[in-house]
Amino acid sequence: MDTNTFETLIAEGKTIEPHDPMPEDFRRSVLRQIAQHAHSEIIGMQPEGNWISRAPSLYRKAILIAKVQDEAGHGLYLYGAAESLGMDQGEMLERLHSGQQKYSTIFNYPMLTWADVAVMGWMGDGAAIVNQVPLSRCSYGPYARAMARICKEESFHQRQGYDAMRVLANGTEEQRNMAQDAVNRWWQPSLMLFGPPDTDSPNTARSMAWGIKRHTNDELRQRFIDLCVPQAEALGLTIPDEELIWDAERGHYNSGPLDWDEFWANVNGAGPCTRERLARRVAAHEDGRWVREAAAAYEHQIENGALV
Numbered sequence: 001m002d003t004n005t006f007e008t009l010i011a012e013g014k015t016i017e018p019h020d021p022m023p024e025d026f027r028r029s030v031l032r033q034i035a036q037h038a039h040s041e042i043i044g045m046q047p048e049g050n051w052i053s054r055a056p057s058l059y060r061k062a063i064l065i066a067k068v069q070d071e072a073g074h075g076l077y078l079y080g081a082a083e084s085l086g087m088d089q090g091e092m093l094e095r096l097h098s099g100q101q102k103y104s105t106i107f108n109y110p111m112l113t114w115a116d117v118a119v120m121g122w123m124g125d126g127a128a129i130v131n132q133v134p135l136s137r138c139s140y141g142p143y144a145r146a147m148a149r150i151c152k153e154e155s156f157h158q159r160q161g162y163d164a165m166r167v168l169a170n171g172t173e174e175q176r177n178m179a180q181d182a183v184n185r186w187w188q189p190s191l192m193l194f195g196p197p198d199t200d201s202p203n204t205a206r207s208m209a210w211g212i213k214r215h216t217n218d219e220l221r222q223r224f225i226d227l228c229v230p231q232a233e234a235l236g237l238t239i240p241d242e243e244l245i246w247d248a249e250r251g252h253y254n255s256g257p258l259d260w261d262e263f264w265a266n267v268n269g270a271g272p273c274t275r276e277r278l279a280r281r282v283a284a285h286e287d288g289r290w291v292r293e294a295a296a297a298y299e300h301q302i303e304n305g306a307l308v
């Protein structure tokens with residue numbers, strides 16, 4: 001393999017394309033990240049999909065349906081990008097179902113009220129945008145290009161979430177309390193979307209050297225906190241962190257510690273809703289078996305010239 005070509009492309013800030021030579025570790029690392037990202041999109045459809053029939057108005061329902069459909073689309077672009085690295089979607093799904101590949105911990109928390117749907121859009125998708133915009137400059141071309149389109153849609157998701165929060169925050173006392181309760185429960189999971197602290201992130205250094213990631217987990221988490229705190233203030237809601245304070249010298253907010261034991265338990269398969277999410281995913285896959293079989297039979301007939 002001509003590693004020079006790979007090293008040169010990386011050094012010149014050019015993208016690596018599927019036909020370019022690449023070290024096996026690079027291929028495996030990009031595939032790992034894209035697969036976990038794709039799985040997050042499709043598992044993420046579940047908690048919000050559960051609220052479609054309970055959305056408070058036709059307007060909110062139409063938006064939520066569009067958002068959940070967007071997530072299915074994001075999953076498909078990402079599976080497509082991952083397939084270009086040599087693993088097909090069927091195998092990735094098997095690995096998801098058996099727990100070998102991960103999805104984001106944020107989707108393992110229950111969505112108890114309508115305010116949770118709103119806060120997931122505002123904070124969850126807000127965090128996703130901060131994480132994903134730099135990925136549109138990722139060194140692996142198909143991933144970077146998928147990200148450009150995904151980020152446009154994520155930005156709509158964040159705005160609709162903020163808008164739904166604004167309505168609750170300016171509503172009745174009960175609605176305000178519901179909004180605050182949701183912020184209290186989702187702040188920490190949203191910050192954990194950025195991954196473990198840099199000191200406990202085994203993949204960051206190499207992924208940064210190869211341009212797969214452009215910023216560390218802590219850098220992006222800080223960026224999100226700095227963006228989100230003034231938004232919460234504009235809504236009149238309180239961020240549940242007593243140590244949160246503006247540090248004029250650093251030009252950033254200082255914040256308190258997160259419960260990393262809870263995070264790692266969640267990553268390792270013991271999140272509050274992990275079992276439910278995976279069981280639902282496996283059941284949906286089984287329900288779709290006849291469609292996959294029919295499509296394969298049709299393709300087989302085309303290949304054999306039985307259908308013209």
Ligand code: 3HC
Pocket residue numbers: 032033036037038040041044071102103104105106124125128131132192193194195196200201202203204207213217267
């Ligand atoms: N949830 C689950 N697993 C996580 C995680 C999280 N929030 N954060 C980290 N991990 C896992 C990593 O996958 C890694 O495990 P592995 O080595 O077995 O794959 C391990 O914890 C150590 O973490 P690292 O920091 O070393 O891993 P990375 O360098 O890959 O960084 C990441 C983690 C920041 C999540 C990075 O992979 C990334 O940016 N991924 C792409 C974006 C993505 O997947 N976002 C998920 C949310 S999906 C979404 O935004 C949808 C929207 O609708 C909400």
